[in-house]
Amino acid sequence: MQKMSNLLKGKQLVLSNGKCITKKRSMVPLILVIVLAFTYLSVVITGFDLGLLMRRWKEFFILLGQMFPPDLNYAAKVWGPLIATIQMSFLGTLVGAVLAIPFAIIAASNIMKSRILVGLTRLLISILRAIPTLVTALIATYIFGLGSFAGTVSICIFTFAYVGKIMYEQIETVFMGPFEAMESMGNGKLYAFIKAVVPQVLPIYLSTTLFCFEGNVRYAAILGYVGAGGIGLILNEKIGWREYECVGMILLMLYITVFIIESISRALRKTFDLRGR
Amino acid sequence: MILFEHVNKTYSNGFKALTDINLKIEQGEFVAIIGLSGAGKSTLIRSINKMISVTDGTLVVNGENISNLKGKSLRRFRRQIGMIFQSFNLVPRTTAIQNVLTAKVSDMPFWRVLLGIFTKKEQIEALEALDREGILDKAYMRVDQLSGGQQQRVALARTLLQKPQIILADEPVASLDPITAVQVMEDFKRINREDNITVIINIHHIDMALKYVDRIVGIKAGRIVFDGKASEVNQAVLDCIYGEEKEGTIDAKNVEFVKGETVSTI
Numbered sequence: 001m002q003k004m005s006n007l008l009k010g011k012q013l014v015l016s017n018g019k020c021i022t023k024k025r026s027m028v029p030l031i032l033v034i035v036l037a038f039t040y041l042s043v044v045i046t047g048f049d050l051g052l053l054m055r056r057w058k059e060f061f062i063l064l065g066q067m068f069p070p071d072l073n074y075a076a077k078v079w080g081p082l083i084a085t086i087q088m089s090f091l092g093t094l095v096g097a098v099l100a101i102p103f104a105i106i107a108a109s110n111i112m113k114s115r116i117l118v119g120l121t122r123l124l125i126s127i128l129r130a131i132p133t134l135v136t137a138l139i140a141t142y143i144f145g146l147g148s149f150a151g152t153v154s155i156c157i158f159t160f161a162y163v164g165k166i167m168y169e170q171i172e173t174v175f176m177g178p179f180e181a182m183e184s185m186g187n188g189k190l191y192a193f194i195k196a197v198v199p200q201v202l203p204i205y206l207s208t209t210l211f212c213f214e215g216n217v218r219y220a221a222i223l224g225y226v227g228a229g230g231i232g233l234i235l236n237e238k239i240g241w242r243e244y245e246c247v248g249m250i251l252l253m254l255y256i257t258v259f260i261i262e263s264i265s266r267a268l269r270k271t272f273d274l275r276g277r
Numbered sequence: 278m279i280l281f282e283h284v285n286k287t288y289s290n291g292f293k294a295l296t297d298i299n300l301k302i303e304q305g306e307f308v309a310i311i312g313l314s315g316a317g318k319s320t321l322i323r324s325i326n327k328m329i330s331v332t333d334g335t336l337v338v339n340g341e342n343i344s345n346l347k348g349k350s351l352r353r354f355r356r357q358i359g360m361i362f363q364s365f366n367l368v369p370r371t372t373a374i375q376n377v378l379t380a381k382v383s384d385m386p387f388w389r390v391l392l393g394i395f396t397k398k399e400q401i402e403a404l405e406a407l408d409r410e411g412i413l414d415k416a417y418m419r420v421d422q423l424s425g426g427q428q429q430r431v432a433l434a435r436t437l438l439q440k441p442q443i444i445l446a447d448e449p450v451a452s453l454d455p456i457t458a459v460q461v462m463e464d465f466k467r468i469n470r471e472d473n474i475t476v477i478i479n480i481h482h483i484d485m486a487l488k489y490v491d492r493i494v495g496i497k498a499g500r501i502v503f504d505g506k507a508s509e510v511n512q513a514v515l516d517c518i519y520g521e522e523k524e525g526t527i528d529a530k531n532v533e534f535v536k537g538e539t540v541s542t543i
Contacts, residue, residue: 175369177362177364177365177366177367178366178367178368178369178379180328180362180366181360181362181366181367181379181432181435182379182382183328183355184326184328184355184358184359184360184445185355185356185359185360185379185380185382185383185439186351186352186353186354186355186356186383187352187382187383188352190387191382191383191390194390194391195368195379195382195390196368196379199368199369199370199371199375200368200369200370203370
């Protein structure tokens, strides 16, 4: 027991003039043990089987082979759901990111002095973030009925929680000097926030929102599985019917779309100068 | 006029920053507050515009007892007091003129603040303030691309646009090189003389304080230990202010050196 407490306490170093200082013990070995333990547990629980992986991995390429050549005639029927998917993610991201602004401000402890308000807002954000998008989409279909509206709502909720979380953390790390200067000139917190904090976090806000939008396009693609509209609906259907040429076509078009959106988003995000922070 | 009467300040952690402060500063004076780090200089200066509220005692600024001020009346009161900071406290990522224009924001309607719309008159005023500081050509440059001295001048221009009666400066030259520091001190002197603005600065550079200001207030461990003309300051006074704090005597010259700033000689 004595040894154990010594281990946690760290090492005493004595200087030549008799002064004593405690050197903090490295946490690396402990963390390593924990990570290894969890890895082992995960293997046991999930029934991870290397043999199965070795035997069956070829099946993937057989499936992939069946998708080629993709059925080009089917493309005409993909456009509708594909555009619905993009619309869902676009609208959901926009509304969610805008809604996130006031909540991010309230959740930032350097702006809001009320601990209760900060805590409650953070709780709301973390609860919403904990629910997988697929689950919110499923719930949304019960409330708003099948279709892309349910998908939009679920993407909106996810974006709200994601952007809200990142933004309140960013707001907390801004340089508060200008804020103090604004207050010293006789401005209230709101004016001080707009003029001193917004310029510092705006590029990060836009960048985060765009990044979230990229991810949302991919999320939106599977929301159809629970009936929340978009391309997932036909993807699910064609896999069910084992019409792999059609599946190939859907995936190809989805891939190109995602690629284009990500390229645009990356180019846009580069223009937000993140230097000078 | 600024009047402190038996002012005390105790922080919530129990630290007593100011003890029985009595001080009277007339309009148009140029005062330097000197003392060791942690002596209470910043607390003293920030209590004048109530960025820090004092615990007890009366503090009257321009005929107004400021202990009762809060909310809107406090914000209105603060508009007549400019503040300059050691780290300039400019908004990064934005231009010099945008920073100067923030001085106008307190009188603007919400939608104009949000959208950042300033009238031509306001913009001209801001440019004139920058011109007075000799950095008109930097108006549309981002402040993070300017040198320390230029940034402090942007901050001064911002304060001037506020048209204050009092300027409080918390270590305004501590993060500047000696040459730039002299220029900024000249700026303060000029503003003080030309506009009859009261200037109160916290400063570590004693030689500079003695050269530019009219009056020195020395504080030690939260108490005023010296208050007099700059010409009255001698080694004995400095020993009293900076005096035998820890092991060995630290004289004023070494204090500067220890703090990693420019070595000053008296």
